[in-house]
Amino acid sequence: MTKILVIDDHPVVLQGCRRVLEDAGIENITLASNLIDGFRAYRNDKPDVIIIDLAIKKGVLVGLTFIRRLRVHDKHTPILVLTMHEDPMIASQSLRLGANGYILKDTSSVDIVKALQAVRQGRPFLSHTVASAIALMETKGRSNPLSGMTLRELQTLELIAQGKQYAAIAEELHVSYKTIANTCSQIKAKLGVKSLPELMRIAIDHLPEMAGQRTK
Structure with missing residues:
Protein backbone atom coordinates (compact mmCIF):
# COMPACT_ATOMS: atom_id res chain seq x y z
CA MET A 1 0.00 0.00 0.00
CA THR A 2 1.39 3.39 -1.03
CA LYS A 3 2.19 5.71 1.89
CA ILE A 4 2.24 9.46 1.32
CA LEU A 5 3.52 12.22 3.59
CA VAL A 6 2.24 15.75 2.88
CA ILE A 7 3.98 18.74 4.52
CA ASP A 8 2.30 22.14 4.26
CA ASP A 9 1.35 24.79 6.80
CA HIS A 10 -2.02 25.58 5.20
CA PRO A 11 -4.86 23.36 6.53
CA VAL A 12 -6.89 23.92 3.37
CA ALA A 24 -7.05 8.32 -6.39
CA GLY A 25 -7.39 5.31 -4.09
CA ILE A 26 -4.60 6.20 -1.66
CA GLU A 27 -5.62 5.78 1.96
CA ASN A 28 -2.35 5.76 3.90
CA ILE A 29 -1.78 9.52 4.13
CA THR A 30 0.08 11.44 6.84
CA LEU A 31 -0.27 15.22 7.13
CA ALA A 32 2.29 17.51 8.78
CA SER A 33 2.03 21.28 9.20
CA ASN A 34 5.70 22.02 9.96
CA LEU A 35 9.18 20.62 9.33
CA ILE A 36 9.62 19.13 12.79
CA ASP A 37 6.43 17.09 12.48
CA GLY A 38 7.40 16.32 8.91
CA PHE A 39 10.76 14.83 9.89
CA ARG A 40 9.10 12.90 12.73
CA ALA A 41 6.47 11.48 10.38
CA TYR A 42 9.16 10.57 7.85
CA ARG A 43 11.13 8.62 10.46
CA ASN A 44 8.06 6.87 11.86
CA ASP A 45 6.10 6.13 8.69
CA LYS A 46 8.80 5.68 6.02
CA PRO A 47 6.57 7.12 3.27
CA ASP A 48 6.84 6.06 -0.36
CA VAL A 49 6.52 9.69 -1.53
CA ILE A 50 6.86 13.04 0.24
CA ILE A 51 4.84 16.02 -1.01
CA ILE A 52 6.13 19.31 0.39
CA ASP A 53 5.55 23.04 0.08
CA LEU A 54 8.60 25.33 0.08
CA ALA A 55 7.37 28.27 2.17
CA ILE A 56 6.25 26.85 5.53
CA LYS A 57 5.31 28.97 8.56
CA LYS A 58 6.37 32.12 6.73
CA GLY A 59 9.89 30.74 6.45
CA VAL A 60 11.82 31.74 3.35
CA LEU A 61 11.76 28.56 1.30
CA VAL A 62 12.45 26.37 4.33
CA GLY A 63 11.17 23.42 2.31
CA LEU A 64 14.53 23.54 0.56
CA THR A 65 16.15 22.93 3.94
CA PHE A 66 14.01 19.82 4.40
CA ILE A 67 15.02 18.49 0.97
CA ARG A 68 18.71 19.17 1.56
CA ARG A 69 18.73 17.55 5.01
CA LEU A 70 16.75 14.53 3.90
CA ARG A 71 19.06 13.88 0.97
CA VAL A 72 22.07 13.71 3.29
CA HIS A 73 20.97 10.26 4.46
CA ASP A 74 18.15 9.30 2.07
CA LYS A 75 18.87 9.52 -1.64
CA HIS A 76 15.88 7.49 -2.75
CA THR A 77 12.52 8.52 -1.25
CA PRO A 78 10.79 10.55 -3.99
CA ILE A 79 10.08 14.19 -3.14
CA LEU A 80 7.37 16.12 -4.98
CA VAL A 81 7.33 19.89 -4.44
CA LEU A 82 3.84 21.42 -4.46
CA THR A 83 4.19 25.18 -4.29
CA MET A 84 3.00 28.58 -5.46
CA HIS A 85 6.53 29.60 -6.55
CA GLU A 86 6.79 29.73 -10.35
CA ASP A 87 10.32 31.17 -10.34
CA PRO A 88 12.45 28.83 -12.51
CA MET A 89 15.50 29.51 -10.36
CA ILE A 90 13.68 28.25 -7.27
CA ALA A 91 12.45 25.21 -9.19
CA SER A 92 15.93 24.52 -10.53
CA GLN A 93 17.42 24.84 -7.05
CA SER A 94 14.83 22.39 -5.68
CA LEU A 95 15.76 19.84 -8.32
CA ARG A 96 19.48 20.30 -7.72
CA LEU A 97 18.96 19.67 -4.01
CA GLY A 98 17.16 16.41 -4.73
CA ALA A 99 13.47 16.98 -5.46
CA ASN A 100 12.07 14.59 -8.07
CA GLY A 101 9.11 16.68 -9.16
CA TYR A 102 7.92 20.28 -9.03
CA ILE A 103 4.31 21.32 -9.55
CA LEU A 104 2.29 24.44 -8.80
CA LYS A 105 -0.63 24.68 -6.41
CA ASP A 106 -3.00 25.57 -9.24
CA THR A 107 -2.22 22.23 -10.89
CA SER A 108 -5.31 20.12 -11.61
CA SER A 109 -6.10 17.12 -9.44
CA VAL A 110 -5.46 14.86 -12.43
CA ASP A 111 -1.95 16.25 -12.92
CA ILE A 112 -1.17 16.07 -9.21
CA VAL A 113 -1.91 12.35 -9.33
CA LYS A 114 0.14 12.00 -12.54
CA ALA A 115 3.06 13.78 -10.86
CA LEU A 116 2.78 11.53 -7.82
CA GLN A 117 2.74 8.40 -9.96
CA ALA A 118 5.70 9.62 -12.00
CA VAL A 119 8.01 10.31 -9.07
CA ARG A 120 6.84 7.10 -7.37
CA GLN A 121 8.06 5.23 -10.46
CA GLY A 122 11.38 7.06 -10.52
CA ARG A 123 10.51 9.53 -13.28
CA PRO A 124 10.82 13.32 -12.93
CA PHE A 125 7.74 15.50 -13.31
CA LEU A 126 7.51 19.27 -13.81
CA SER A 127 4.52 21.53 -14.36
CA HIS A 128 4.53 22.56 -18.01
CA THR A 129 4.94 26.27 -17.24
CA VAL A 130 7.85 25.58 -14.88
CA ALA A 131 9.57 23.23 -17.33
CA SER A 132 9.30 25.83 -20.09
CA ALA A 133 10.62 28.59 -17.83
CA ILE A 134 13.60 26.47 -16.74
CA ALA A 135 14.42 25.61 -20.35
CA LEU A 136 14.27 29.29 -21.33
CA MET A 137 16.37 30.32 -18.34
CA GLU A 138 19.04 27.74 -19.10
CA THR A 139 19.13 28.66 -22.78
CA LYS A 140 19.59 32.35 -22.03
CA GLY A 141 21.89 31.62 -19.12
CA ARG A 142 24.55 29.90 -21.20
CA SER A 143 26.19 33.27 -21.85
CA ASN A 144 25.56 34.60 -18.34
CA PRO A 145 28.26 33.75 -15.77
CA LEU A 146 25.69 34.00 -12.97
CA SER A 147 23.39 31.29 -14.36
CA GLY A 148 24.83 28.60 -12.08
CA MET A 149 24.48 30.60 -8.87
CA THR A 150 22.28 29.52 -5.98
CA LEU A 151 19.54 31.78 -4.64
CA ARG A 152 21.66 32.75 -1.63
CA GLU A 153 24.60 33.59 -3.89
CA LEU A 154 22.39 35.76 -6.09
CA GLN A 155 20.94 37.51 -3.04
CA THR A 156 24.47 38.23 -1.86
CA LEU A 157 25.52 39.50 -5.28
CA GLU A 158 22.53 41.83 -5.43
CA LEU A 159 23.65 43.46 -2.19
CA ILE A 160 27.29 43.59 -3.32
CA ALA A 161 26.12 45.40 -6.45
CA GLN A 162 24.54 47.99 -4.14
CA GLY A 163 27.96 48.61 -2.59
CA LYS A 164 27.18 46.96 0.74
CA GLN A 165 29.94 45.45 2.86
CA TYR A 166 29.94 41.93 4.31
CA ALA A 167 28.66 43.03 7.73
CA ALA A 168 25.68 44.88 6.24
CA ILE A 169 24.89 41.96 3.92
CA ALA A 170 25.00 39.52 6.83
CA GLU A 171 22.61 41.69 8.83
CA GLU A 172 20.16 42.05 5.94
CA LEU A 173 20.13 38.32 5.16
CA HIS A 174 20.02 37.36 8.86
CA VAL A 175 23.15 35.21 8.72
CA SER A 176 26.61 35.46 10.24
CA TYR A 177 29.49 37.49 8.84
CA LYS A 178 31.40 34.24 8.36
CA THR A 179 28.56 32.81 6.25
CA ILE A 180 28.69 35.80 3.90
CA ALA A 181 32.49 35.66 3.71
CA ASN A 182 32.29 31.96 2.79
CA THR A 183 29.53 32.61 0.26
CA CYS A 184 31.60 35.32 -1.42
CA SER A 185 34.62 33.02 -1.53
CA GLN A 186 32.49 30.39 -3.27
CA ILE A 187 31.18 32.97 -5.75
CA LYS A 188 34.71 34.18 -6.52
CA ALA A 189 35.82 30.60 -7.13
CA LYS A 190 32.90 29.95 -9.48
CA LEU A 191 33.55 33.15 -11.44
CA GLY A 192 37.34 32.94 -11.38
CA VAL A 193 37.82 36.36 -9.78
CA LYS A 194 39.91 37.36 -6.77
CA SER A 195 38.75 40.78 -5.62
CA LEU A 196 35.53 42.36 -4.37
CA PRO A 197 35.63 45.12 -7.04
CA GLU A 198 35.73 42.45 -9.76
CA LEU A 199 32.79 40.71 -8.11
CA MET A 200 30.86 43.98 -7.96
CA ARG A 201 31.52 44.69 -11.64
CA ILE A 202 30.23 41.26 -12.71
CA ALA A 203 27.18 41.63 -10.47
CA ILE A 204 26.35 45.05 -11.90
CA ASP A 205 26.88 43.84 -15.48
CA HIS A 206 24.91 40.59 -15.32
CA LEU A 207 22.31 40.74 -12.52
CA PRO A 208 19.84 42.83 -14.58
CA GLU A 209 19.79 40.07 -17.19
CA MET A 210 19.09 37.45 -14.50
CA ALA A 211 16.28 39.60 -13.09
CA GLY A 212 14.77 39.86 -16.55
CA GLN A 213 14.75 36.09 -16.91
CA ARG A 214 13.05 35.67 -13.52
CA THR A 215 10.22 38.06 -14.31
CA LYS A 216 9.30 36.68 -17.73
Missing part, protein backbone atom coordinates in the same frame (compact mmCIF):
# COMPACT_ATOMS: atom_id res chain seq x y z
CA VAL A 13 -4.02 22.64 1.22
CA LEU A 14 -3.47 19.64 3.48
CA GLN A 15 -7.12 18.64 3.38
CA GLY A 16 -7.27 19.30 -0.36
CA CYS A 17 -4.31 16.98 -0.91
CA ARG A 18 -5.95 14.35 1.27
CA ARG A 19 -9.11 14.46 -0.84
CA VAL A 20 -7.19 14.27 -4.11
CA LEU A 21 -5.15 11.32 -2.88
CA GLU A 22 -8.14 9.49 -1.42
CA ASP A 23 -10.04 9.96 -4.68
Whole structure:
Protein backbone atom coordinates (compact mmCIF):
# COMPACT_ATOMS: atom_id res chain seq x y z
CA MET A 1 0.00 0.00 0.00
CA THR A 2 1.39 3.39 -1.03
CA LYS A 3 2.19 5.71 1.89
CA ILE A 4 2.24 9.46 1.32
CA LEU A 5 3.52 12.22 3.59
CA VAL A 6 2.24 15.75 2.88
CA ILE A 7 3.98 18.74 4.52
CA ASP A 8 2.30 22.14 4.26
CA ASP A 9 1.35 24.79 6.80
CA HIS A 10 -2.02 25.58 5.20
CA PRO A 11 -4.86 23.36 6.53
CA VAL A 12 -6.89 23.92 3.37
CA VAL A 13 -4.02 22.64 1.22
CA LEU A 14 -3.47 19.64 3.48
CA GLN A 15 -7.12 18.64 3.38
CA GLY A 16 -7.27 19.30 -0.36
CA CYS A 17 -4.31 16.98 -0.91
CA ARG A 18 -5.95 14.35 1.27
CA ARG A 19 -9.11 14.46 -0.84
CA VAL A 20 -7.19 14.27 -4.11
CA LEU A 21 -5.15 11.32 -2.88
CA GLU A 22 -8.14 9.49 -1.42
CA ASP A 23 -10.04 9.96 -4.68
CA ALA A 24 -7.05 8.32 -6.39
CA GLY A 25 -7.39 5.31 -4.09
CA ILE A 26 -4.60 6.20 -1.66
CA GLU A 27 -5.62 5.78 1.96
CA ASN A 28 -2.35 5.76 3.90
CA ILE A 29 -1.78 9.52 4.13
CA THR A 30 0.08 11.44 6.84
CA LEU A 31 -0.27 15.22 7.13
CA ALA A 32 2.29 17.51 8.78
CA SER A 33 2.03 21.28 9.20
CA ASN A 34 5.70 22.02 9.96
CA LEU A 35 9.18 20.62 9.33
CA ILE A 36 9.62 19.13 12.79
CA ASP A 37 6.43 17.09 12.48
CA GLY A 38 7.40 16.32 8.91
CA PHE A 39 10.76 14.83 9.89
CA ARG A 40 9.10 12.90 12.73
CA ALA A 41 6.47 11.48 10.38
CA TYR A 42 9.16 10.57 7.85
CA ARG A 43 11.13 8.62 10.46
CA ASN A 44 8.06 6.87 11.86
CA ASP A 45 6.10 6.13 8.69
CA LYS A 46 8.80 5.68 6.02
CA PRO A 47 6.57 7.12 3.27
CA ASP A 48 6.84 6.06 -0.36
CA VAL A 49 6.52 9.69 -1.53
CA ILE A 50 6.86 13.04 0.24
CA ILE A 51 4.84 16.02 -1.01
CA ILE A 52 6.13 19.31 0.39
CA ASP A 53 5.55 23.04 0.08
CA LEU A 54 8.60 25.33 0.08
CA ALA A 55 7.37 28.27 2.17
CA ILE A 56 6.25 26.85 5.53
CA LYS A 57 5.31 28.97 8.56
CA LYS A 58 6.37 32.12 6.73
CA GLY A 59 9.89 30.74 6.45
CA VAL A 60 11.82 31.74 3.35
CA LEU A 61 11.76 28.56 1.30
CA VAL A 62 12.45 26.37 4.33
CA GLY A 63 11.17 23.42 2.31
CA LEU A 64 14.53 23.54 0.56
CA THR A 65 16.15 22.93 3.94
CA PHE A 66 14.01 19.82 4.40
CA ILE A 67 15.02 18.49 0.97
CA ARG A 68 18.71 19.17 1.56
CA ARG A 69 18.73 17.55 5.01
CA LEU A 70 16.75 14.53 3.90
CA ARG A 71 19.06 13.88 0.97
CA VAL A 72 22.07 13.71 3.29
CA HIS A 73 20.97 10.26 4.46
CA ASP A 74 18.15 9.30 2.07
CA LYS A 75 18.87 9.52 -1.64
CA HIS A 76 15.88 7.49 -2.75
CA THR A 77 12.52 8.52 -1.25
CA PRO A 78 10.79 10.55 -3.99
CA ILE A 79 10.08 14.19 -3.14
CA LEU A 80 7.37 16.12 -4.98
CA VAL A 81 7.33 19.89 -4.44
CA LEU A 82 3.84 21.42 -4.46
CA THR A 83 4.19 25.18 -4.29
CA MET A 84 3.00 28.58 -5.46
CA HIS A 85 6.53 29.60 -6.55
CA GLU A 86 6.79 29.73 -10.35
CA ASP A 87 10.32 31.17 -10.34
CA PRO A 88 12.45 28.83 -12.51
CA MET A 89 15.50 29.51 -10.36
CA ILE A 90 13.68 28.25 -7.27
CA ALA A 91 12.45 25.21 -9.19
CA SER A 92 15.93 24.52 -10.53
CA GLN A 93 17.42 24.84 -7.05
CA SER A 94 14.83 22.39 -5.68
CA LEU A 95 15.76 19.84 -8.32
CA ARG A 96 19.48 20.30 -7.72
CA LEU A 97 18.96 19.67 -4.01
CA GLY A 98 17.16 16.41 -4.73
CA ALA A 99 13.47 16.98 -5.46
CA ASN A 100 12.07 14.59 -8.07
CA GLY A 101 9.11 16.68 -9.16
CA TYR A 102 7.92 20.28 -9.03
CA ILE A 103 4.31 21.32 -9.55
CA LEU A 104 2.29 24.44 -8.80
CA LYS A 105 -0.63 24.68 -6.41
CA ASP A 106 -3.00 25.57 -9.24
CA THR A 107 -2.22 22.23 -10.89
CA SER A 108 -5.31 20.12 -11.61
CA SER A 109 -6.10 17.12 -9.44
CA VAL A 110 -5.46 14.86 -12.43
CA ASP A 111 -1.95 16.25 -12.92
CA ILE A 112 -1.17 16.07 -9.21
CA VAL A 113 -1.91 12.35 -9.33
CA LYS A 114 0.14 12.00 -12.54
CA ALA A 115 3.06 13.78 -10.86
CA LEU A 116 2.78 11.53 -7.82
CA GLN A 117 2.74 8.40 -9.96
CA ALA A 118 5.70 9.62 -12.00
CA VAL A 119 8.01 10.31 -9.07
CA ARG A 120 6.84 7.10 -7.37
CA GLN A 121 8.06 5.23 -10.46
CA GLY A 122 11.38 7.06 -10.52
CA ARG A 123 10.51 9.53 -13.28
CA PRO A 124 10.82 13.32 -12.93
CA PHE A 125 7.74 15.50 -13.31
CA LEU A 126 7.51 19.27 -13.81
CA SER A 127 4.52 21.53 -14.36
CA HIS A 128 4.53 22.56 -18.01
CA THR A 129 4.94 26.27 -17.24
CA VAL A 130 7.85 25.58 -14.88
CA ALA A 131 9.57 23.23 -17.33
CA SER A 132 9.30 25.83 -20.09
CA ALA A 133 10.62 28.59 -17.83
CA ILE A 134 13.60 26.47 -16.74
CA ALA A 135 14.42 25.61 -20.35
CA LEU A 136 14.27 29.29 -21.33
CA MET A 137 16.37 30.32 -18.34
CA GLU A 138 19.04 27.74 -19.10
CA THR A 139 19.13 28.66 -22.78
CA LYS A 140 19.59 32.35 -22.03
CA GLY A 141 21.89 31.62 -19.12
CA ARG A 142 24.55 29.90 -21.20
CA SER A 143 26.19 33.27 -21.85
CA ASN A 144 25.56 34.60 -18.34
CA PRO A 145 28.26 33.75 -15.77
CA LEU A 146 25.69 34.00 -12.97
CA SER A 147 23.39 31.29 -14.36
CA GLY A 148 24.83 28.60 -12.08
CA MET A 149 24.48 30.60 -8.87
CA THR A 150 22.28 29.52 -5.98
CA LEU A 151 19.54 31.78 -4.64
CA ARG A 152 21.66 32.75 -1.63
CA GLU A 153 24.60 33.59 -3.89
CA LEU A 154 22.39 35.76 -6.09
CA GLN A 155 20.94 37.51 -3.04
CA THR A 156 24.47 38.23 -1.86
CA LEU A 157 25.52 39.50 -5.28
CA GLU A 158 22.53 41.83 -5.43
CA LEU A 159 23.65 43.46 -2.19
CA ILE A 160 27.29 43.59 -3.32
CA ALA A 161 26.12 45.40 -6.45
CA GLN A 162 24.54 47.99 -4.14
CA GLY A 163 27.96 48.61 -2.59
CA LYS A 164 27.18 46.96 0.74
CA GLN A 165 29.94 45.45 2.86
CA TYR A 166 29.94 41.93 4.31
CA ALA A 167 28.66 43.03 7.73
CA ALA A 168 25.68 44.88 6.24
CA ILE A 169 24.89 41.96 3.92
CA ALA A 170 25.00 39.52 6.83
CA GLU A 171 22.61 41.69 8.83
CA GLU A 172 20.16 42.05 5.94
CA LEU A 173 20.13 38.32 5.16
CA HIS A 174 20.02 37.36 8.86
CA VAL A 175 23.15 35.21 8.72
CA SER A 176 26.61 35.46 10.24
CA TYR A 177 29.49 37.49 8.84
CA LYS A 178 31.40 34.24 8.36
CA THR A 179 28.56 32.81 6.25
CA ILE A 180 28.69 35.80 3.90
CA ALA A 181 32.49 35.66 3.71
CA ASN A 182 32.29 31.96 2.79
CA THR A 183 29.53 32.61 0.26
CA CYS A 184 31.60 35.32 -1.42
CA SER A 185 34.62 33.02 -1.53
CA GLN A 186 32.49 30.39 -3.27
CA ILE A 187 31.18 32.97 -5.75
CA LYS A 188 34.71 34.18 -6.52
CA ALA A 189 35.82 30.60 -7.13
CA LYS A 190 32.90 29.95 -9.48
CA LEU A 191 33.55 33.15 -11.44
CA GLY A 192 37.34 32.94 -11.38
CA VAL A 193 37.82 36.36 -9.78
CA LYS A 194 39.91 37.36 -6.77
CA SER A 195 38.75 40.78 -5.62
CA LEU A 196 35.53 42.36 -4.37
CA PRO A 197 35.63 45.12 -7.04
CA GLU A 198 35.73 42.45 -9.76
CA LEU A 199 32.79 40.71 -8.11
CA MET A 200 30.86 43.98 -7.96
CA ARG A 201 31.52 44.69 -11.64
CA ILE A 202 30.23 41.26 -12.71
CA ALA A 203 27.18 41.63 -10.47
CA ILE A 204 26.35 45.05 -11.90
CA ASP A 205 26.88 43.84 -15.48
CA HIS A 206 24.91 40.59 -15.32
CA LEU A 207 22.31 40.74 -12.52
CA PRO A 208 19.84 42.83 -14.58
CA GLU A 209 19.79 40.07 -17.19
CA MET A 210 19.09 37.45 -14.50
CA ALA A 211 16.28 39.60 -13.09
CA GLY A 212 14.77 39.86 -16.55
CA GLN A 213 14.75 36.09 -16.91
CA ARG A 214 13.05 35.67 -13.52
CA THR A 215 10.22 38.06 -14.31
CA LYS A 216 9.30 36.68 -17.73
